[in-house]
Amino acid sequence: xxxxxxxxxxxxxxxxxxxxxxxxxxxxxxxxxxxxxxxxxxxxxxxxxxxxxxxxxxxxxxxxxxxxxxxxxxxxxxxxxxxxxxxxxxxxxxxxxxxxxxxxxxxxxxxxxxxxxxxxxxxxxxxxxxxxxxxxxxxxxxxxxxxxxxxxxxxxxxxxxxxxxxxxxxxxxxxxxxxxxxxxxxxxxxxxxxxxxxxxxxxxxxxxxxxxxxxxxxxxxxxxxxxxxxxxxxxxxxxxxxxxxxxxxxxxxxxxxxxxxxxxxxxxxxx
Numbered sequence: 155x156x157x158x159x160x161x162x163x164x165x166x167x168x169x170x171x172x173x174x175x176x177x178x179x180x181x182x183x184x185x186x187x188x189x190x191x192x193x194x195x196x197x198x199x200x201x202x203x204x205x206x207x208x209x210x211x212x213x214x215x216x217x218x219x220x221x222x223x224x225x226x227x228x229x230x231x232x233x234x235x236x237x238x239x240x241x242x243x244x245x246x247x248x249x250x251x252x253x254x255x256x257x258x259x260x261x262x263x264x265x266x267x268x269x270x271x272x273x274x275x276x277x278x279x280x281x282x283x284x285x286x287x288x289x290x291x292x293x294x295x296x297x298x299x300x301x302x303x304x305x306x307x308x309x310x311x312x313x314x315x316x317x318x319x320x321x322x323x324x325x326x327x328x329x330x331x332x333x334x335x336x337x338x339x340x341x342x343x344x345x346x347x348x349x350x351x352x353x354x355x356x357x358x359x360x361x362x363x364x365x366x367x368x369x370x371x372x373x374x375x376x377x378x379x380x381x382x383x384x385x386x387x388x389x390x391x392x393x394x395x396x397x398x399x400x401x402x403x404x405x406x407x408x409x410x411x412x413x414x415x416x417x418x419x420x421x422x423x424x425x
Contacts, residue, residue: 158223161251166221168278168391168413169249171353173218178330178348179357182323184316186212189235193220193228196235196244204243208269208418209395215246215421224252229264237423247274248417266421273396274418277410281354281383281390284376287407290369294335294343294377299325302332305341313344313360321346321358333377335361335370343370347378354382356392359401371401375408 161169180188180197187198194217205211215232217224236244246266248257258268297305302325310318324330324346335343342365348355356378361370375392382390392410394401 158251158254161221161249164278165251165414166219167353168276168389169219171350171355171391172276172393173216175348175350175355175357176216176218178327178350179320179324182320182327183212184319184323187239189239191215191217191228191231191235193217193224194232196232196239196241198236198239198241204241205245208245208272208274208420209397211243211245213241213244215244217246217248217252218416220249220252222252223254224248224257224260226260229260233264233423236421242424243420243422245269246419246421248419250415250417253417261419261421264421265423266419269418269420272418274416275394275396275402275412276414276416277392277394277405278389278413279379279409279411281379281387283383284379284408286369286372286376287404288369288372290373292335292337292342292368292370292373294333294345294370294373296347296377296381297332297334299331302334305334306332306344309341309344309360309362312362317358317360331381333374333381335373335377337365343374345371345374345378347381349382349385349387352386352388354378354385354387354390356382356390371404372408375404379408 185200189196197214199212329349333345334341343361346358
């Protein structure tokens with residue numbers, strides 16, 4: 155049986171970056187319990203029922219930055235810790251170079267099933283100038299932290315109450331900034347930028363439904379690309395999945411290319 159293809163240097167740097175920024179943001183989510191594993195980490199959303207979709211769940215195992223194959227002892231440790239903190243169903247993110255057919259068989263035997271109908275993809279591109287794929291009058295810009303504290307609550311009805319509460323907590327971290335697009339004085343789209351050394355992470359995009367399709371997210375992507383370069387980052391990263399085709403198209407039109415296709419599994423621990 156052939157071994158999985160090793161990651162390129164760029165892929166491994168990207169995976170480590172994504173692991174760091176996820177770890178940085180995780181404590182900002184209210185009620186999120188975090189447990190360390192030998193080769194990754196687990197999160198548990200306290201008080202929330204099991205989710206049906208990976209993107210909607212915060213009960214997760216992250217094995218993003220492994221440089222070896224996942225082993226049976228890793229799976230057993232994750233199962234033991236997950237059940238000890240009351241998780242019934244979780245979703246696991248696994249680096250593709252850490253898995254082959256034998257790994258898949260081990261996960262299947264433990265009750266985990268690979269999700270094939272949706273792909274979960276990490277993208278990257280150089281930081282710097284970006285141009286919206288089509289002309290738009292909408293402008294986006296980074297917000298001064300004090301101004302952001304006033305603006306974010308105005309977006310709660312379309313960004314979600316929990317999302318705004320998390321964003322406000324993340325804003326207390328010096329390496330994270332909020333970018334917004336406006337229609338006059340009204341904020342119509344939001345996104346976050348996390349600076350992490352040579353890398354910057356573009357995340358947490360949301361648009362007022364009344365203003366979708368007008369180029370706000372493309373303007374936000376470009377604003378954050380330029381800000382990342384201004385902060386000294388060389389590369390930008392972002393993640394989305396194929397269930398959200400508009401996000402996929404926006405990223406590709408703004409110059410992002412697919413870099414890692416995560417192996418994502420649903421793991422029902424009661425099986």
